[in-house]
Amino acid sequence: MSGRPVEPRQPALSTGLRLAMALRSLALQASWNPRRMQHMGLLSVMMPWARDRRLDRRELRRLCRDHFGYFNTNPYLANYVVGGVLRLEEDARRSGGGYERTVRSFKETVGRALASLGDQLFWLGLQPALLMLGVLLGLGAPAWAVLMPVGAFSFWQLVLRYRSLGDGYRLGMDIADLLGAPFWHQAIHVLKRVGAVLTGVFAAWMVAAAADLARRPDGPEAVLGLVLATGLALWLRRRAPGEAVLLLLLPLALVLTYL
Amino acid sequence: MIEAGWESALFASLPAWALLTTLFLGALASLDDTALAQTWLGQPLPAAVVAGYVLGEPAAGLALGLPLQLATLGNLPVGRSFLGEQAAPLVGALAAAAASGFLTAAADEAVLRPGPVSARVGWLLVLLAVASLAGHRLVKAERAWHERQSAGALRALRDGHSGHLDLVHLRCLLGTAVRGALVASLVYAVAVLVWIPAYPDLPSRLQKALGLLPWFSPALALGALMDLYGSRAGRRWLAGAFAVVLAALWWTVTRRAGS
Numbered sequence: 001m002s003g004r005p006v007e008p009r010q011p012a013l014s015t016g017l018r019l020a021m022a023l024r025s026l027a028l029q030a031s032w033n034p035r036r037m038q039h040m041g042l043l044s045v046m047m048p049w050a051r052d053r054r055l056d057r058r059e060l061r062r063l064c065r066d067h068f069g070y071f072n073t074n075p076y077l078a079n080y081v082v083g084g085v086l087r088l089e090e091d092a093r094r095s096g097g098g099y100e101r102t103v104r105s106f107k108e109t110v111g112r113a114l115a116s117l118g119d120q121l122f123w124l125g126l127q128p129a130l131l132m133l134g135v136l137l138g139l140g141a142p143a144w145a146v147l148m149p150v151g152a153f154s155f156w157q158l159v160l161r162y163r164s165l166g167d168g169y170r171l172g173m174d175i176a177d178l179l180g181a182p183f184w185h186q187a188i189h190v191l192k193r194v195g196a197v198l199t200g201v202f203a204a205w206m207v208a209a210a211a212d213l214a215r216r217p218d219g220p221e222a223v224l225g226l227v228l229a230t231g232l233a234l235w236l237r238r239r240a241p242g243e244a245v246l247l248l249l250l251p252l253a254l255v256l257t258y259l
Numbered sequence: 260m261i262e263a264g265w266e267s268a269l270f271a272s273l274p275a276w277a278l279l280t281t282l283f284l285g286a287l288a289s290l291d292d293t294a295l296a297q298t299w300l301g302q303p304l305p306a307a308v309v310a311g312y313v314l315g316e317p318a319a320g321l322a323l324g325l326p327l328q329l330a331t332l333g334n335l336p337v338g339r340s341f342l343g344e345q346a347a348p349l350v351g352a353l354a355a356a357a358a359s360g361f362l363t364a365a366a367d368e369a370v371l372r373p374g375p376v377s378a379r380v381g382w383l384l385v386l387l388a389v390a391s392l393a394g395h396r397l398v399k400a401e402r403a404w405h406e407r408q409s410a411g412a413l414r415a416l417r418d419g420h421s422g423h424l425d426l427v428h429l430r431c432l433l434g435t436a437v438r439g440a441l442v443a444s445l446v447y448a449v450a451v452l453v454w455i456p457a458y459p460d461l462p463s464r465l466q467k468a469l470g471l472l473p474w475f476s477p478a479l480a481l482g483a484l485m486d487l488y489g490s491r492a493g494r495r496w497l498a499g500a501f502a503v504v505l506a507a508l509w510w511t512v513t514r515r516a517g518s
Binding site: 029032065124131138195 | 293294295296297298299300302304305308309311312317318320321324325328329330331332333334335336337341343345370371372373384385387388389391392395402403405406408409412413416417418421424425427428429431432435464465467468469471472474475476477478479480481482483484485486487488492493494496497498499500501502503504505508
């Protein structure tokens with residue numbers, strides 16, 4: 001109709017293959033190392049595809065050589081990159097190669113963008129909010145309730161890993177459009193607000209617990225200690241590991257027992 | 260305990276299945292941290308609750324896991340180099356507490372509030388903080404070992420042997436699992452043989468100070484999260500939630516007092 005040549009049909013990623021790769025992607029960081037980070041993980045995720053497509057020894061060697069270099073991205077979003085890389089590899093196979101530089105550039109650019117997005121979304125947005133929700137449940141609900149938010153996240157991230165593989169493969173280079181979608185930034189915004197609200201609720205719990213404790217004979221020093229510990233934590237601004245600060249608070253607690 | 264022989268102390272009170280489960284949970288917790296799945300069930304609070312249920316003392320799991328989670332809530336894997344090892348030592352310490360009945364009374368005391376049980380929790384928290392700080396070096400050493408493994412994999416891949424990559428990846432996973440199991444069992448042994456038996460001999464003033472440590476842990480979480488949500492908008496949401504919840508608590512208390 002339009003006169004455009006009909007492109008050969010894109011070989012699909014079968015459900016079994018996607019499942020095998022999604023399962024392998026759970027261990028993307030198993031061999032993480034400071035020099036090349038997730039490089040072996042990436043190759044390990046791609047191996048079921050290489051076997052499914054029956055790459056000959058020369059092709060396999062080329063694939064391994066091309067992807068053995070540095071690779072790092074957010075583990076939960078990594079399958080977007082993997083799917084996209086496989087799509088480009090398929091395209092390269094059909095057109096007789098010559099995509100090496102494009103694949104490398106795609107992997108680096110998209111991987112970096114997803115790493116940055118994942119930092120904001122998962123590590124600075126979802127994780128603190130979800131763990132704070134768990135803490136609040138631990139303070140007022142049965143112990144098993146603590147597992148609910150983390151359990152829900154575990155299930156959701158498995159679905160995400162499976163689906164993102166297919167999406168990355170379908171979109172190929174167009175994945176840039178997905179990364180530019182406002183959804184990601186809205187999600188980050190909402191998660192940070194939720195985290196701030198839960199922190200506010202937790203702070204109110206602290207004040208109520210301190211007010212309750214102040215009526216006990218040994219209460220005032222405990223409340224004073226809490227105020228000093230909060231001041232120290234605010235001053236340190238996450239510069240020191242929590243474990244080290246906890247140990248630092250022991251001498252403070254000891255001094256307070258003399259009051 | 261020690262007078263009765265260290266072997267009997269090590270294996271007393273905890274059936275063989277519980278010891279094996281401790282090793283298994285320690286391995287799983289370490290794997291979940293970075294190497295496999297990253298479901299966040301290996302975070303201190305969920306890991307402690309799961310271990311608590313498995314060992315038959317969910318209240319002890321909550322009593323120990325909650326303050327450790329709060330203290331380490333700011334240890335986010337973004338823009339920092341501290342790794343720490345929280346969950347595997349936590350599982351070992353919980354197993355030791357279950358074996359000796361050290362935290363059995365946790366079910367009768369409000370979590371985090373200073374009291375006789377919280378002093379015991381504080382004593383174990385000191386052990387866990389030291390173990391986590393030491394574990395940081397262990398994790399770094401393991402990652403350096405991954406790098407050496409990857410050099411071997413590269414040689415095999417040059418020859419087109421992709422199966423070797425899977426083996427190297429699996430070896431790295433097993434290495435992490437063994438580390439987690441060993442750390443959990445080491446902390447279990449130290450806690451059963453030395454740490455818990457030493458507690459009654461601690462000066463009463465130190466015991467009192469230890470009782471304040473779990474109570475201080477919310478301050479560490481609050482300091483870390485206020486830094487994280489420190490933007491003007493974040494502070495507004497935090498302060499709004501704080502004011503609303505505090506007002507609701509105050510209204511509830513005055514209404515109850517009136518009736």
